Amino acid sequence: MPAPQRARARVREPGPEGQECVLLKHGEIFLRGRNRARFEELLHRNLRDALQGLPGPAWIEKGRSVTLVGPTANSPLSLEELVACVRRVIGFNLVQPAVRVPSTVEDIGDHAVRALRRAWEERSGGRGVITFAVRAKRRDKSFPLTSSALAAAVGERVRLETGAQVNLTAPDVELAVEVERKGSYLAWKRVAGQGGLPVGSSGRALALLSGGYDSPVAAYRAMRRGLACDFVHFTGAPYTDASSVYKAYALARELNRFQPDRTLWIVPLGKAQKQLAIAGAGRLQVVAQRRLMARTAGALGQRLGAGALVMGDSLGQVASQTVANMAAVDEAASLPLLRPLLGWEKQEIIDEARALGTAEVSVLPDEDCCSLLAPRQVSTHARVPDLERVEKRLEVDELVEELLAGAWAMEPGADSAGPASCAAAPEPGPGQDG
Numbered sequence: 001m002p003a004p005q006r007a008r009a010r011v012r013e014p015g016p017e018g019q020e021c022v023l024l025k026h027g028e029i030f031l032r033g034r035n036r037a038r039f040e041e042l043l044h045r046n047l048r049d050a051l052q053g054l055p056g057p058a059w060i061e062k063g064r065s066v067t068l069v070g071p072t073a074n075s076p077l078s079l080e081e082l083v084a085c086v087r088r089v090i091g092f093n094l095v096q097p098a099v100r101v102p103s104t105v106e107d108i109g110d111h112a113v114r115a116l117r118r119a120w121e122e123r124s125g126g127r128g129v130i131t132f133a134v135r136a137k138r139r140d141k142s143f144p145l146t147s148s149a150l151a152a153a154v155g156e157r158v159r160l161e162t163g164a165q166v167n168l169t170a171p172d173v174e175l176a177v178e179v180e181r182k183g184s185y186l187a188w189k190r191v192a193g194q195g196g197l198p199v200g201s202s203g204r205a206l207a208l209l210s211g212g213y214d215s216p217v218a219a220y221r222a223m224r225r226g227l228a229c230d231f232v233h234f235t236g237a238p239y240t241d242a243s244s245v246y247k248a249y250a251l252a253r254e255l256n257r258f259q260p261d262r263t264l265w266i267v268p269l270g271k272a273q274k275q276l277a278i279a280g281a282g283r284l285q286v287v288a289q290r291r292l293m294a295r296t297a298g299a300l301g302q303r304l305g306a307g308a309l310v311m312g313d314s315l316g317q318v319a320s321q322t323v324a325n326m327a328a329v330d331e332a333a334s335l336p337l338l339r340p341l342l343g344w345e346k347q348e349i350i351d352e353a354r355a356l357g358t359a360e361v362s363v364l365p366d367e368d369c370c371s372l373l374a375p376r377q378v379s380t381h382a383r384v385p386d387l388e389r390v391e392k393r394l395e396v397d398e399l400v401e402e403l404l405a406g407a408w409a410m411e412p413g414a415d416s417a418g419p420a421s422c423a424a425a426p427e428p429g430p431g432q433d434g
Helices: 033-051 079-086 105-124 147-162 214-224 243-258 270-278 282-304 323-332 346-356 384-392 396-405
Strands: 020-026 058-062 066-071 092-101 131-138 173-180 183-187 203-208 227-235 264-268 408-410
Touching: 020 033, 020 079, 020 183, 033 058, 033 066, 033 079, 066 079, 079 092, 092 105, 092 173, 105 147, 105 173, 105 183, 131 147, 147 173, 203 214, 203 282, 214 227, 214 243, 214 346, 227 243, 227 282, 243 264, 264 282, 264 396, 270 282, 270 396, 282 323, 282 384, 282 396, 323 384
Parallel strands: 131 173, 203 227, 227 264
Antiparallel strands: 020 066, 020 092, 058 066, 092 183, 173 183, 264 408
């Protein structure tokens, strides 16, 4: 079977009037002042990268605080495919299917009437009563009407010709008019974007990825603040099977839908966990192994050029996530530890995981390293001197180097199989005996 045609996103001049496209509203980079151009360039680079995964070519048109994307002539791409793709690009607040229209009040009104009827048909088959509002933004100051006057004129035209009722507070349909110097656009639907800062604008981080709900959501939240996240997963190999690796692969693949593809690192931790237990960690076992994870991830992150680690801790959610235990883990890390979910409740995290598409993976059963050799009671107030006494019985620095030597990389591209197909992950590497 021949490989599908991939999108060749390119910047171009405005397309023909009447052409459908997707209007993207920029998020908080609008407030970036002198650095705004750099943020916009990175945002458009990430957009071009996202479009590469589509089965046909697309064009990009840069506007002032908005960006337009559309299928090229004879492209097999549908508007729905484009919307589904670009709404995952972090940095855009709003995604709107739109059409390019001539920059006259009469032509804008014509298209607004058609768009309202189209939305009415999609919503209720054209039956019943529908309410609408027109929001206009005149960025081309040579246009004869102000933004409010244009909205009023178009709204009156739509009301008279369709019989729809005006509701400026909570309309069923919102028609958005954008008057740019290069042309005007009319949008008839609002799809929430990801918001946030373009991925990569805040540097790089290494996200610790388990198989649960929390860590993928934490990684996503870090991405929304501009961090490009590589991933590291600690497995209990050789004492656990490969199920947690498959889950981590599927989760990383799903998260890579929101950023240019990044690498997943697998670190077999089982033997080191056993050494901690033999060294007499006891109730400190969980915190001691989390310190070891932080040390190892910090060393790996530094080699990758990461400026921070990201963890899914939520304060007080489990016994190991107390202030004292978090402080003990922080003390062992060579990079700053970011915890985006620190104040979140569990249900909030689960709801976000469902919205992201990671929940269906997280719910799958697996053998993870966290339950391996875990004591019946976990210390909630671990003291660093007590932990250091356990660690002195081991050669911790050498242990970290051994863990890094046994680590191996996976490339979970966002355009691979669906997130629930954990079997789509490659077979475990030499450090994994599952």
